[in-house]
Amino acid sequence: MKKNKLLSTALVAVIASAAAFGAQAADKGFYAGAGVGQSFVDEGAYDDEDTAFSVFGGYQFNRYFGLEGGYADFGKLEPRGAGPELEASSVYLTAVGTLPITDKFSAYAKAGIQRWDLDTAIPSVVGNSDDSGTDPTYGLGVQYRFTDHVALRGEYSRFEIEDTDLDLAQLQVRYDF
Known part of the structure; x- marks a missing residue:
């Protein structure tokens, strides 16, 4: 809990300092960022949530399209009853379509x-002996740009892991170079 409060305070400080500069979004270029939020799973033997973290980077080709890669750590997910805790993480590559609503909001x-x-295989999936794999990911978000270089994002993403859906809700800070 103390860790969450410290991260929240740091995020608010970054956002507040960025708001003092105000400007418009860049149409293209490289960007990087980080996020903190909650991971959720409610399938099979698992019904839990934990604090999650992510880092990401990408290239914005124009104001409507970009490519983004990143890493997400979903924390520890505990089973409903007996069974092992799962520690999960993901490395991803996504295409990002953006719809500008105003100069600062999209x-x-x-x-x-x-x-x-995963640190161990999911016991609820029949015949599963893998602790890693490749599956789709997708999500939706909104972004508010404070300056040419700093934006705040709210994002909800789904990461499919075998037949299990792992959801991630985050606040992210994005920095454009």
Whole structure:
């Protein structure tokens, strides 16, 4: 809990300092960012949530399209009853379509592929002995740009892991170079 409060305070400080500069979004170029939020799973033997973290980077080709790659750590997910805890993470590559609503506010959708990794195989999936694999990922988000270089994003993504859906809701800070 103390860790979450510290991260939230740091995120608010970054956003507040960025708001002091105000400007318009760049149409193209490289960007990078980080996020914090909650991972959720409610399937099979698992019904849990935990704090999740991500880092990402990409290239914005124009104001409507970009490619983004990243890493997400979903934390530890505990089973409903007996069974092992799962620690999950993912490396992903997505295409991002952006719809500008105003000069500073936009909505976006993303879809792509991800390589997931578990510390142990999911026991509820029949015949599953893998602790890593490749599956689709997709999500929706909104972005508010404080300056030419700094934006705040709210994103909800789904990461498919075998037949299990792992959801991720995050606040992210994006920095454009």
